[in-house]
Amino acid sequence: MGLLKKYVTMFREDMKEVMARRCGLDELNNFIMLIGFVYVVFALFTGNKLCIICGAVCIILGYMRVFSKNLEKRRKENAVYMRYMGGVVRVVKYCKVCIKMWIKTLKDKEYYYFVCSACHQIIRVPKGKNKVSIRCPKCEKTFIKRT
């Protein structure tokens, strides 16, 4: 058992080292993988062969970019993608964090968790204070929240 653990740790360290020199999951890869996933799910429901091919192409392309060693080229591709889609990516990220914090608030009896709409900093306030004016510690923006 101990030996297995040692090998798993070694493998993980190796992967970390390998991935440090590869492109990994940048924003463009997330998008390509998502499109591929949507195609595959759609193909599963409709049995559409073209969708399977499109999905497979997207996923393979995504993996090729994830494991790519040509970091400069991949970074340029991602920069082009971010130039056109950066706004959307940021909104999606903001929504994801908001949902996460909303779930965290539901679980936490003592604190409310907010996301600053200006800089996306996470702010924690004690519950049961009614209407409070909150100042973001990072960007100093103030907003009124009901807790």
Ligand SMILES: [Zn+2]
């Ligand atoms: Zn802020």
